[in-house]
Amino acid sequence: MVKITVDGTEVLVNEKKNLIDALKDVGVSVPHFCYHPKLEVVGMCRLCMVEIGSAKVDPATKQIVKDQTGKPIVIFNPKMQAACNTPVTEGMYVNVNSEKAKAARAGVMEFQLINHPLDCPVCDKAGECALQDYSFSVGDSGSRFREHKRNHPVEKIGTNLRIVHNRCILCYRCVRFERDIVGRDDLELQERGNETVIGYTPLNASSGPLLDTNYQGALADLCPVGALLNENTLFQSRVWWYDAKQSICHGCSELCHVTTNVKDNELYRYMPPKNPEETNYFICDAGRFSVHEFSRNRLHAYLLKGHPGKSVDILPQVAENLLNASKVAIVGGSTLSNEEVDAIQLLVNEWRNSSKDVAWEFRTETPMWENRFAEKADFLMMVDRRPNSKKLLDSKAVSIGERKGWEEYLSQVDLIIVLNEFSAPYAFDATRGIENSELYKLFEQKDLWKKTILVSTHESAATKKALASLPVKAFPEMEATYTRHDGQIRKSIPVLKPVKGLKTASEVLASLSGKAELARR
Amino acid sequence: MAIVKVHEKYKWKFLEKNYFYSIGAGMLVTLGAFFKTGILNKAVTIRYPEETRPVSNRLRGLHTLKRDEEDRERCTACFCCQWSCPADAIHIEAAEVPPERAHLHPEDKYAKVFQVDLLRCIYCGLCEEACPKGAIYLDGGIPMPADHRDKFIRNKEDMLEEKGGPLIGERI
Incomplete structure (x- = not known):
C-alpha cells in the first residue's frame, strides 16, 4: 500500500493497481468509457483525465520544499493524464475534481457527443448507458457543434447483434473483448478518422457472414453506449422497469452470479452481477437469454x-x-x-x-x-x-x-x-x-x-x-x-x-x- | 274563545282555484323567452353535442398524437408517458419500423399499439409533460359519452392527427 493525495486528502491505496481501480477502492470514481478491469488498457476515450502532480523537491538538498504553513508545494503537470493508463506511485498528488479536470472532462464529453444522435428515447440502452450518465454528471448541457452529424445506417453484425454506428463512441471495448477474452479477433475498426466504424471481419471462410459467438449479450453489455444491441430483447421493455435482484444463473454448473431482470412476473434477461469484482464480469448468451422460457409453455x-x-x-x-x-x-x-x-x-x-x-x-x-x-x-x-x-x-x-x-x-x-x-x-x-x-x-x-x-x-x-x-x-x-x-x-x-x-x-x-x-x- | 277557521278565512277565490294568475305569470316568462330566442335570436344555450362552446386552450381534454412537419409520427414509443401515467391508462407496444412504413417515422422504433383508456385517465397532463418528442397533447376537446366500455379505449387511429405541423411547445 502506498500513500497518495487525492483532492487534498491523503489515502492509502494498492500500488499494484492503476489509478482508476485504486481510487475506486477509496470511494473516488473517475468517469471512464473504454477502461474495463478485464480488458487491456488502451486509453482511447480520454474521459478519465486527471491532474497528476508531485511535491516540489529542492535539487540541492533533495528535501521537499514547504510553504509557510508547513504544507509541501505541489507542482502539477501542465498536461492532463488518463487515469486508466497511470500506475500509482508513492507520494503522488491527484486532482480528480479540480476545476481543470472538470473542464477537461466536459470538453471530452462534448467531443464524444459530436456524432452521437442523442436518441435516448428510442435507445434500448437508455437507463444503463454510461454516456447518458456521464453526459448528465460531467458533461455540459450544450454543444458548439453546428455541422451535420455523421450518419451510417444500422447494421446487423451478429445473429443476435446489431450495431448502430451513429451511437458508437469507438471505445474499442468490443474489439478487445472478442480478441482477448473470447479469442476470436473478428471485430475490427474499419475506415479512418471521422468515418471510423466497428465492423465484423470473418476470419476464415468457415465463419459465416454474421457473428455467432455465445457472447453477443456480453458485447452489448460491455458497450458503454447503445451502439451494440441484442435483437431478441430489442424494444421489448425499458431498463428502469426491471426488478433487479442478485441470484445465480441456471444455465450450466458454472452457476455464474447474475442480476435478474423481472417485469410483470416475467424474466426478461440475466445481467452481470452487481459486484463483478468478487464474482464474474461476463455471462454467456445461453444463460442470459434462455430465461424467457421460464414464462413460456x-x-x-x-x-x-x-x-x-x-x-x-x-x-x-x-x-x-x-x-x-x-x-x-x-x-x-x-x-x-x-x-x-x-x-x-x-x-x-x-x-x-x-x-x-x-x-x-x-x-x-x-x-x-x-x-x-x-x-x-x-x-x-x-x-x-x-x-x-x-x-x-x-x-x-x-x-x-x-x-x-x-x-x-x-x-x-x-x-x-x-x-x-x-x-x-x-x-x-x-x-x-x-x-x-x-x-x-x-x-x-x-x-x-x-x-x-x-x-x-x-x-x-x-x-x-x-x-x-x-x-x-x-x-x-x-x-x-x-x-x-x-x-x-x-x-x-x-x-x-x-x-x-x-x-x-x-x-x-x-x-x-x-x-x-x-x-x- | 272564538274558533278561527283558517281554511275558510284563506279560502281560494275562483280565479285562484284555476291557477289563473300563476299560469299567466308563467306564460309571460315563456312568451318573453320565446320573443328573446325565437324572434330576437338571443339564446344562451347551444345544441350540444352538434355545437360545442369554445374551450380554453389550457383545457386538458382528449389525447391527440401529433405529426411533425414532414407528416411523420412524432411518437417513438419511448414509454415515458406510460411510465409517468399515475392512472396506468396508457398501453404501448413498441416495434421496429418495417421498411414500408419507414417514411412515416423519424426513428427506427415506433408504437405499434398505442391505447389510452379514458375510463382510467384522470386528465392530469403528466403524459404531455413527460413526452420528450412533443407527440402527445391533451387538446382534443371534451370526452364524449359512449354506450360500451370498449368505446372508451382510444386507439392510435382515433388520436393521430392527419396533418403535421411545427412543435406546439409549451401551452399558453
Missing part, C-alpha cells in the same frame, strides 16, 4: 395420457402405478436443487427398503455419459448444461456404469420417472426443439412413453405422450442451493411468483409415495 396442469385433469384424480392413479411397479428407473435430476435431490434420495431409499428395485441415472446426453462434467465449452460455459450435476455425481445417483446397459435397463423396468429432462430452458435451447434431444429419440425408439411419468416444468411434445405429467416449480421460483462443478455451494433466490399450488419435484414425488401408502391401507 409452462406446464400448469396435471396430465394423464396428455389430457389435463385434477391432481386429486391423477395423483392416486400414478401412485397406484408406482405401487404396482417392482422395477423403477429414475432419469435425470441434475436440474434440481440440492434440497430436492436430498429429499428424492431419501424417497428412493424408502422405496428400495419396500423391496422395490430402483435405479437412478441422471446422465442423459453424450457429454455426460463421457463424464465431461468439469469441462468447459468456452472460457465460461460448461459442456454439461445442467446446474447441479456435481451434486448428483457426489450423491452416487449413477446406477449403471455405461450407456448401453442403461438403455436396455430402461426397456425392462415397469415404470420410468423422468425429472425435468424434457423441460425447455434446462440443458438444451428451445430453438433446437425437444424432438432432437438424445433422450427423446431413445424414448421414441424403444417406445417407453406408456410407462413414463414426467415430472416437468414445461409443456412439450413429451408431456403429451407420457403416461402422466406432473407440473413442478422451476429454477427462478424457489429459494434453493446448487453445487457448482468445483463443489462450491451457491444459492438462488425466488424472483418469479409460481402459479398457486405448484410444488417442487421432491414434494410431488413425496406426495406420490404418501398416496401409495394410503392406497395400500
Whole structure:
C-alpha cells in the first residue's frame, strides 16, 4: 500500500493497481468509457483525465520544499493524464475534481457527443448507458457543434447483434473483448478518422457472414453506449422497469452470479452481477437469454395420457402405478436443487427398503455419459448444461456404469420417472426443439412413453405422450442451493411468483409415495 | 274563545282555484323567452353535442398524437408517458419500423399499439409533460359519452392527427 493525495486528502491505496481501480477502492470514481478491469488498457476515450502532480523537491538538498504553513508545494503537470493508463506511485498528488479536470472532462464529453444522435428515447440502452450518465454528471448541457452529424445506417453484425454506428463512441471495448477474452479477433475498426466504424471481419471462410459467438449479450453489455444491441430483447421493455435482484444463473454448473431482470412476473434477461469484482464480469448468451422460457409453455396442469385433469384424480392413479411397479428407473435430476435431490434420495431409499428395485441415472446426453462434467465449452460455459450435476455425481445417483446397459435397463423396468429432462430452458435451447434431444429419440425408439411419468416444468411434445405429467416449480421460483462443478455451494433466490399450488419435484414425488401408502391401507 | 277557521278565512277565490294568475305569470316568462330566442335570436344555450362552446386552450381534454412537419409520427414509443401515467391508462407496444412504413417515422422504433383508456385517465397532463418528442397533447376537446366500455379505449387511429405541423411547445 502506498500513500497518495487525492483532492487534498491523503489515502492509502494498492500500488499494484492503476489509478482508476485504486481510487475506486477509496470511494473516488473517475468517469471512464473504454477502461474495463478485464480488458487491456488502451486509453482511447480520454474521459478519465486527471491532474497528476508531485511535491516540489529542492535539487540541492533533495528535501521537499514547504510553504509557510508547513504544507509541501505541489507542482502539477501542465498536461492532463488518463487515469486508466497511470500506475500509482508513492507520494503522488491527484486532482480528480479540480476545476481543470472538470473542464477537461466536459470538453471530452462534448467531443464524444459530436456524432452521437442523442436518441435516448428510442435507445434500448437508455437507463444503463454510461454516456447518458456521464453526459448528465460531467458533461455540459450544450454543444458548439453546428455541422451535420455523421450518419451510417444500422447494421446487423451478429445473429443476435446489431450495431448502430451513429451511437458508437469507438471505445474499442468490443474489439478487445472478442480478441482477448473470447479469442476470436473478428471485430475490427474499419475506415479512418471521422468515418471510423466497428465492423465484423470473418476470419476464415468457415465463419459465416454474421457473428455467432455465445457472447453477443456480453458485447452489448460491455458497450458503454447503445451502439451494440441484442435483437431478441430489442424494444421489448425499458431498463428502469426491471426488478433487479442478485441470484445465480441456471444455465450450466458454472452457476455464474447474475442480476435478474423481472417485469410483470416475467424474466426478461440475466445481467452481470452487481459486484463483478468478487464474482464474474461476463455471462454467456445461453444463460442470459434462455430465461424467457421460464414464462413460456409452462406446464400448469396435471396430465394423464396428455389430457389435463385434477391432481386429486391423477395423483392416486400414478401412485397406484408406482405401487404396482417392482422395477423403477429414475432419469435425470441434475436440474434440481440440492434440497430436492436430498429429499428424492431419501424417497428412493424408502422405496428400495419396500423391496422395490430402483435405479437412478441422471446422465442423459453424450457429454455426460463421457463424464465431461468439469469441462468447459468456452472460457465460461460448461459442456454439461445442467446446474447441479456435481451434486448428483457426489450423491452416487449413477446406477449403471455405461450407456448401453442403461438403455436396455430402461426397456425392462415397469415404470420410468423422468425429472425435468424434457423441460425447455434446462440443458438444451428451445430453438433446437425437444424432438432432437438424445433422450427423446431413445424414448421414441424403444417406445417407453406408456410407462413414463414426467415430472416437468414445461409443456412439450413429451408431456403429451407420457403416461402422466406432473407440473413442478422451476429454477427462478424457489429459494434453493446448487453445487457448482468445483463443489462450491451457491444459492438462488425466488424472483418469479409460481402459479398457486405448484410444488417442487421432491414434494410431488413425496406426495406420490404418501398416496401409495394410503392406497395400500 | 272564538274558533278561527283558517281554511275558510284563506279560502281560494275562483280565479285562484284555476291557477289563473300563476299560469299567466308563467306564460309571460315563456312568451318573453320565446320573443328573446325565437324572434330576437338571443339564446344562451347551444345544441350540444352538434355545437360545442369554445374551450380554453389550457383545457386538458382528449389525447391527440401529433405529426411533425414532414407528416411523420412524432411518437417513438419511448414509454415515458406510460411510465409517468399515475392512472396506468396508457398501453404501448413498441416495434421496429418495417421498411414500408419507414417514411412515416423519424426513428427506427415506433408504437405499434398505442391505447389510452379514458375510463382510467384522470386528465392530469403528466403524459404531455413527460413526452420528450412533443407527440402527445391533451387538446382534443371534451370526452364524449359512449354506450360500451370498449368505446372508451382510444386507439392510435382515433388520436393521430392527419396533418403535421411545427412543435406546439409549451401551452399558453
